[in-house]
Amino acid sequence: MSPGARCDKRSSARDAAALKADVRVWASRIGVKPKRIQIQRMTRKWASCSPAGRVCFSSDLLLEGAAFQEVVIVHELLHLLVPNHGKLFKSLLNAYLPSREAVAS
Incomplete structure (x- = not known):
């Protein structure tokens, strides 16, 4: 299914x-x-x-592959520990998803 295509309610x-x-x-x-x-x-x-701990994901993410979803999930959850994209954040992201660059490109 292409991005932007509509899913039926059960599938979604x-x-x-x-x-x-x-x-x-x-x-x-x-x-x-x-x-x-x-x-x-x-x-x-x-x-x-x-900052209150709510994570929100785009419904369009449901149309993407599992590997890409995983990168987005881990990225957002790490923001519960580190609010910025500094060295600590990048280090944690690399520790949890060492092969993420291949997925994101």
């Missing part, structure tokens, strides 16, 4: 549940506890993380 709900389950698995691995996990329409980015 199943995919959303799977994405949220993946977020919970990664949160446990990283040792963070997001207060809320949301999936909603976002036009400018794949995901966001609030």
Whole structure:
């Protein structure tokens, strides 16, 4: 299915549940506890993380492959530990996803 194609509600709900389950698995691995996990329409980015601990993912992410989803999930969850993209953030991202550059390109 191409990006921007519409999914039926059952397919979207199943995919959303799977994405949220993946977020919970990664949160446990990283040792963070997001207060809320949301999936909603976002036009400018794949995901966001609030200082209050809410992580929100674009519904368009459901149309992407599992490897790309994983990069986005880990990226956002790490923001619960490190709010910026400095050296510590990059080091943690590389530790959890050492092969992420091949996926993101």
